[in-house]
Amino acid sequence: MKEIEVKSRAFTYRILIEAGCLERCGEMIRKVSDSKRAVMISDDNVWEKYGSIAETSLKKMSFAVDSIRIKPGEGSKTIDCFTKVCEELGNLKVLKDDLIIALGGGVVGDLAGFVAAVYMRGLNYIQIPTTLLAQVDSSVGGKTAIDLPQGKNLIGAFHQPLLVITDPELLSTLNKKQLKQGMAEIIKYGAIKDKELFKKLEQYGSIEGALLHMEEIIYRCCDIKRSFVEQDERDNGERRKLNFGHSFGHAIEKIGNYTLHSHGEAVAMGMNIAAGIGMKLGITDAETGKRLTQILNAYELPTQVQSNYKDIVRHMAIDKKNDEKGLKLVLLKNIGQSLLYTIAEQELENILEDVLDDILELIV
Amino acid sequence: MKEIEVKSRAFTYRILIEAGCLERCGEMIRKVSDSKRAVMISDDNVWEKYGSIAETSLKKMSFAVDSIRIKPGEGSKTIDCFTKVCEELGNLKVLKDDLIIALGGGVVGDLAGFVAAVYMRGLNYIQIPTTLLAQVDSSVGGKTAIDLPQGKNLIGAFHQPLLVITDPELLSTLNKKQLKQGMAEIIKYGAIKDKELFKKLEQYGSIEGALLHMEEIIYRCCDIKRSFVEQDERDNGERRKLNFGHSFGHAIEKIGNYTLHSHGEAVAMGMNIAAGIGMKLGITDAETGKRLTQILNAYELPTQVQSNYKDIVRHMAIDKKNDEKGLKLVLLKNIGQSLLYTIAEQELENILEDVLDDILELIV
Numbered sequence: 001m002k003e004i005e006v007k008s009r010a011f012t013y014r015i016l017i018e019a020g021c022l023e024r025c026g027e028m029i030r031k032v033s034d035s036k037r038a039v040m041i042s043d044d045n046v047w048e049k050y051g052s053i054a055e056t057s058l059k060k061m062s063f064a065v066d067s068i069r070i071k072p073g074e075g076s077k078t079i080d081c082f083t084k085v086c087e088e089l090g091n092l093k094v095l096k097d098d099l100i101i102a103l104g105g106g107v108v109g110d111l112a113g114f115v116a117a118v119y120m121r122g123l124n125y126i127q128i129p130t131t132l133l134a135q136v137d138s139s140v141g142g143k144t145a146i147d148l149p150q151g152k153n154l155i156g157a158f159h160q161p162l163l164v165i166t167d168p169e170l171l172s173t174l175n176k177k178q179l180k181q182g183m184a185e186i187i188k189y190g191a192i193k194d195k196e197l198f199k200k201l202e203q204y205g206s207i208e209g210a211l212l213h214m215e216e217i218i219y220r221c222c223d224i225k226r227s228f229v230e231q232d233e234r235d236n237g238e239r240r241k242l243n244f245g246h247s248f249g250h251a252i253e254k255i256g257n258y259t260l261h262s263h264g265e266a267v268a269m270g271m272n273i274a275a276g277i278g279m280k281l282g283i284t285d286a287e288t289g290k291r292l293t294q295i296l297n298a299y300e301l302p303t304q305v306q307s308n309y310k311d312i313v314r315h316m317a318i319d320k321k322n323d324e325k326g327l328k329l330v331l332l333k334n335i336g337q338s339l340l341y342t343i344a345e346q347e348l349e350n351i352l353e354d355v356l357d358d359i360l361e362l363i364v
Numbered sequence: 365m366k367e368i369e370v371k372s373r374a375f376t377y378r379i380l381i382e383a384g385c386l387e388r389c390g391e392m393i394r395k396v397s398d399s400k401r402a403v404m405i406s407d408d409n410v411w412e413k414y415g416s417i418a419e420t421s422l423k424k425m426s427f428a429v430d431s432i433r434i435k436p437g438e439g440s441k442t443i444d445c446f447t448k449v450c451e452e453l454g455n456l457k458v459l460k461d462d463l464i465i466a467l468g469g470g471v472v473g474d475l476a477g478f479v480a481a482v483y484m485r486g487l488n489y490i491q492i493p494t495t496l497l498a499q500v501d502s503s504v505g506g507k508t509a510i511d512l513p514q515g516k517n518l519i520g521a522f523h524q525p526l527l528v529i530t531d532p533e534l535l536s537t538l539n540k541k542q543l544k545q546g547m548a549e550i551i552k553y554g555a556i557k558d559k560e561l562f563k564k565l566e567q568y569g570s571i572e573g574a575l576l577h578m579e580e581i582i583y584r585c586c587d588i589k590r591s592f593v594e595q596d597e598r599d600n601g602e603r604r605k606l607n608f609g610h611s612f613g614h615a616i617e618k619i620g621n622y623t624l625h626s627h628g629e630a631v632a633m634g635m636n637i638a639a640g641i642g643m644k645l646g647i648t649d650a651e652t653g654k655r656l657t658q659i660l661n662a663y664e665l666p667t668q669v670q671s672n673y674k675d676i677v678r679h680m681a682i683d684k685k686n687d688e689k690g691l692k693l694v695l696l697k698n699i700g701q702s703l704l705y706t707i708a709e710q711e712l713e714n715i716l717e718d719v720l721d722d723i724l725e726l727i728v
Contacts, residue, residue: 036688037688079443079447083443083512086512086514086518086519087512087513087514090512090513090514090515090518090682091514093681093682095686095687095688096686096687097687097688114482117521118478118482118519118520118521119518119519120518120519120520121507121509121520121521121522121599122521122522122598143485145485148447148450148451148454149451149454150451150454150455151454154450154454154483154484155450155482155483155484156482156484156485157481157482157485157486157521158485158486234486235485317457318454318457322459322460323459323460323461324400324401324459324461
């Protein structure tokens with residue numbers, strides 16, 4: 001079993017990574033929690049596949065188990081769904097000493113984590129991520145959130161989990177679209193911080209190739225995330241580099257009304273835009289831009305962008321990362337090295353128009 | 365000007381108390397905030413009386429000011445109202461560096477504080493409490509919350525304000541009902557922690573008498589609250605004593621559907637019940653119970669309880685303070701001395717039936 005220790009303001013917690021460990025989740029959780037009662041929050045699809053395995057293991061360790069199921073998909077990261085889950089906790093008379101367990105992908109983790117952050121002003125919670133995206137990214141670092149019509153993740157809290165249990169075997173039931181979501185983030189980690197990881201991903205050459213090394217890849221990614229989170233838990237500086245491709249990506253997702261592109265696809269396009277902008281500004285060298293586009297293509301992630309540049313900038317203006325000095329971008333210097341860059345809205349518009357043209361030409 | 369420094373986990377902040385200080389709020393806030401922009405959250409009544417005074421002062425110190433108004437009353441502490449305020453912040457493109465200012469009573473403070481806690485995962489905020497209840501209680505200590513149908517304050521966060529600005533002159537526009545709300549909490553502070561304060565309140569003998577000494581009273585109460593909050597910011601132990609009368613009070617409010625009794629009235633009844641239970645258990649001496657009932661009567665607060673004892677216990681069972689060992693009560697030993705006490709649901713039902721009978725007899 002691989003272990004990573006994450007130091008947060010409030011306490012230190014572990015990420016445990018091992019193929020097949022879901023069926024021992026009860027034991028692992030009992031080591032960090034005295035709670036008599038656990039409420040699992042999951043979506044219908046995940047629950048059908050893994051609910052009873054987790055439940056059996058928890059009951060063995062004498063947890064009383066309840067479960068709350070939500071509909072699969074980003075559509076559940078709403079205030080409505082949040083309200084329903086909280087009301088159900090109230091109806092179940094869940095108390096402050098009880099434990100929340102998020103069993104699912106990013107949507108379940110973000111929503112259940114936010115519920116745990118604010119129900120009775122905060123309950124302990126455990127993350128059991130079931131998608132590649134959640135295993136390498138959203139389950140680590142304590143960021144929880146729900147969406148508003150005005151923006152993704154606009155309401156949320158920093159609330160660290162007591163434990164993250166990651167079972168790479170769960171990936172075997174994911175479809176390619178779901179795997180690609182995670183690959184976009186994995187490529188991101190390599191691009192911003194770890195040239196060795198990036199090089200290995202180039203060697204593996206495809207999703208199928210990478211799958212053979214997934215336990216190691218997840219470990220590397222979680223460890224990179226740990227290092228950013230420990231430096232900057234509240235996301236005021238260094239941690240923002242993790243947002244590489246995401247400001248553009250969020251805008252692209254929003255323009256497509258969260259249905260046209262998945263988060264991973266949008267982030268892939270966003271990374272490609274960020275590389276393009278970095279090159280125009282003379283920050284990113286040309287070889288780096290090329291390697292990024294190539295690896296995204298190899299992992300079947302989109303690099304072409306159809307959205308209008310003005311729409312993209314308009315939607316970026318509401319991002320949490322901005323301040324009155326301008327929009328905050330993450331740019332690459334080269335593979336494995338990234339930096340934060342502030343740009344005025346108008347300047348970004350001008351450059352972005354060119355960059356989008358270039359990207360289209362490149363493809364054609 | 366009276367000042368109290370409150371040390372919290374995240375930072376130290378001040379409570380500033382001075383008659384007439386609202387018109388200088390801009391100066392006071394500028395000393396603790398570099399924000400370019402402030403969004404005031406207030407209710408329609410308060411805004412009509414004090415909005416322009418605060419706004420003028422803020423603009424003088426070069427804050428760009430927006431305002432969001434909610435309907436007055438507990439009915440605004442809902443998820444619906446919370447959602448509307450957050451969406452309005454999104455529409456106004458409020459960013460992470462902007463400042464929230466809560467101008468109003470407990471409802472505005474609790475709601476705006478919670479919005480500030482979770483909008484973009486946390487913005488700085490300032491409390492300007494305009495009711496006696498908010499000035500002596502809810503504006504201090506960083507507890508923010510909204511209600512669910514399943515219980516009051518069931519969703520919330522700990523989020524400390526950057527500053528609390530308390531202007532006792534604002535009390536002059538309150539009606540008697542509003543003053544009584546605050547008096548219930550003031551009597552509570554004396555009862556659980558400060559026998560000198562309690563004695564003075566007995567001497568003042570009435571709301572009108574106490575009003576002449578209000579700046580001093582507010583200072584005393586805030587300082588008592590400070591001492592509890594500093595010892596136990598997250599409300600896991602000592603701070604719970606501040607809940608004297610409140611577990612019963614919340615249940616009584618809920619039974620009356622939040623319309624039959626005000627919070628202050630319900631807390632007054634709750635304190636009287638807690639004294640009765642303390643006496644039955646041999647913890648509270650008879651003289652203490654008598655003095656408590658008398659002072660509540662002197663300040664025109666209700667002591668008689670019409671609710672059914674089974675209903676009260678049923679509604680108490682969902683309280684955040686409980687755990688599997690039973691219901692958590694705050695009881696008095698004598699005036700100025702309180703303790704935490706855990707009681708099984710069934711035992712509480714048995715005693716409560718007697719206590720309610722006694723209280724009714726006493727009145728008749």
